[in-house]
Amino acid sequence: MCSEQMERRMEKLSALRAQGAQVYPEKFSTTHQLHEAAALEDGTEDVRTAGRITAIRNFSKLTFITISEVQGTLQLLLKKQEIGEELFDQFHQSVDIGDFLGVSGKMYSTKTGEKTLRIVSYEFLGKALRPLPEKWHGLNDVELRYRQRYLDTIMTKETQNRLLARSQMTRSIRRFFEGEQFIEVETPILQHTSSGALAKPFKTFHNALDTELNLRIAPETYLKRLIVGGFTKIFEVAKCFRNEGISPQHLQEFTMVEGYAAYWNYEDTMKLMRQMVLYVLEETFGTTTITLQGQSIDFSEEWEIVSFRDLILKNTEIDIDLYPDVKELLQETRRRKIDLKSDDLETMGRGNFIDLLYKKTSRSLMIKPTFLIQHPIDLSPLARANDEDPTLTDRFQLVVNGAEIINAYSELVDPVEQRSRLEEQASLKSSGDAEAMEMDKDYLTAMEYGMPPISGWGFGIDRLLMVLTDSETIKDCVYFPLTKKL
Template sequence: MSDLRETRLEKAAALAALGQGPYALRFEPSHRTAELQQAHADLANGEERDVAVAVAGRVMTRRVMGKLAFFTLADESGPIQLFIEKATLAASLPDDPEAFAHLTSLVDAGDLIGVHGTLRRTDRGELSVRVTGWQMLSKSLQPLPDKWHGLADVEKRYRQRYLDLIVSPHTRDTFRRRALAVSSMRRWLDERGFLEIETPVLQSVPGGADARPFETHHNALDLPLTLRIATELHLKRLVVGGFERVYELGRIFRNEGISTRHNPEFTSVEIYQAYADYTDMMALTEQLIAHVCLQVCGTTSISYQGTEIDLAPPWRRATMHELVQAATGLDFNSFDSREAAAAAMAAQGLEVPALADSVGRLLVEAFEQRVEAELIQPTFVVDYPVENSPLARAHRSKPGMVERFELFIVGRETANAFSELIDPVDQRQRLETQQERRAAGDDEAQGVDEDFIQALEVGMPPTGGLGIGIDRLVMLLTDSPSIRDVIAFPLLRPELRPEARSESRQEAGPGAMG
């Protein structure tokens, strides 16, 4: 690799001596390659079209055969072939009799170049730019991966995403689809009177979710702060202030583990609608996600990892009690104590965590262990125990439950919604209970946000709230198995230098594993 870099540095110096950069200031393409492919699809094999074009992109492949060369040039829209003839360059560039030699010897795969020329379709049917002039735009000092159709090393794909994007059209398509999903979601909400308002990332009191926050410090104010774990409490303040439909689509930070479904930094949208409840949020969720799916995929019937998923509304609705009873035979409504529920769960081979200190928390445990992974088609799981939902309103007809739903698709939570709790006295009591759990060692329990309670005491209208995980939704719409496939730059451990890896192995000793 070092020798290759030195060779390319020598070529860069040679280009500079020729007045060819090697790092240009600008170039003005007349077309993108996909535009040319579409506009001149009618050009017959072996024919030429005397139309002047200028294209710019990265050289992906190169073949030099005596006085003729073929390069593949790719811009953001796709590839096109360059047809390079020594005689054509000599006629069009009389001041540079060695133009063909310079182009074919000093340009490597990976270089960014701009070319001028006309069009022809080769006898084999390949639309090509017949090059009449060229310019080095940026000399690449590092070679592209050997297999330019994709990187075999998954870790390298995430760590060097720029290489992945260069060599993998599928990866570029994934991020185009992600951008389209986000923009179509914003447009849909904006068209229905929702207003996007940004809320603070740095917060004194983390709230709005059960999650461990990242901690930081403001030096000038000498103030400990956390990165937000949700946008909920500030968006609710906006509803108190008179905004009836608000949302924010942005980054959330939670100090948790990393898996195919979790990244410590992720994107969500939270939506709040005054004078609505969780049934209204169900209808909104169906319509919004179906709309986004249509925009991104062109249909609401999609395939995810070999399974057909139908996102056309309406979606299935089932209570957590019903789903758990169907899967385990346990009726959690019949248990009069935590001990009775725990014994019944143990008899069914279910784990009974010590922190699950009530019948309601054990119900959620049973759901997560036996039901969640089986919810493949879109399903609204409704009516949750109050213990697990400190920000949701008490159910209007089911004691001990709240008006909440979570949306599950392909076995994972994709959205979460409540009829929002607007009673400040009840809210304080629930957050104080959470704070007690936090003091007892539950790092994910919430604390009491006094300013938020004060805002509720001013008066908040009945409100429905909804949160959707953008990354998980994009995973579904792009058939991506891991959340890291849809985050451009996922968090990874720092890569050890070769010498550091060697030292680590020596220190570990011969018996060390993993």
């Protein structure tokens, strides 16, 4: 059926060219975008706008046409007595749904109150050779929506709104940090080591340098190098890559916002992150109250603060402080018949094991915004140890709707302690822990030139949007999610 329609469209294309028409013209000057035109007063003349045809309703001497783009739609009225018989007939002989049309005319409202442009003249702006899906709203093939995201954005209002919200969210994040006097910077994607997070990297090869490199898993250590270099308040909107498992909350390629402030601690950052989330909600959605899993939550209310130990103890009855040895902790989870569903339990370091325990038993229960604090030190190789209890770190995560959306801590700035922790991570990596951190000698050298007190934070734009729009999967929150090659 599709091939037959394509043949008919090709015939129309050839007919237009035979008539001397410019089928794919260079440009069309507009006075308004579609959503702007739809807001004009009745009687406004000389309105020029353009869009893709998404609906045509034919009557004997008039035709209603809908043209669309991602920010809006507009109804058009094509009348034979106003446009002339030749142009009226030419439209019906040459134009299909999916084609692009440029129009000029006068605004009015129909009897039902719909803003409509009465066409005085039109120009053909591009032939679509493939027909659009007829019933896209009921499409059950989710994989096809991801593979052909351009069709999804043409036909699905929910997708349009979500991706527009993503762009607005990114703008508001930048505005917020710039308003707080942070400087936006850029750091390398190609790196010799995979430092800055506990994750498995993607590897690539640099032909000119004849060396293997990693795609960055986080911009952290390079941003901290800039703090060494004299910057005091910085942030980056950074593409990052982690070669880890697929889940509704994880992407292998994602956009992270990460930043650092000299002379701050994690409690200062906690206040900043709350202010940022409230600002982003207002700027993106016009409210601080959103619905998550059917529950209306006002983010302007007080956020709960809970320790890592207390959360796990509450949900598993396991006191992680009683098990400094990871093998004993593994035995205790098995004794309590807690299935962590992982093949790597025997080789995991204690930090990664505790993190997995928390994710499998506790995280999904946290719906309202909650600050999770006091992480075990072996889970945070780059965080500062707590002064009162050196087995814990001065760190927090913001968890909302079962997802970690912000990670922050007071940074470790002692180069001797940092070397010791990275050596321990390197040992874990050589023992089979694929997500343990590599030794980063250049970063240690930078630290040895001296670092001030620092607090840093990071969050994924994709996951933040997923949480705040109550989306089922993070794939819905990126423009072109990666799919398996056909």
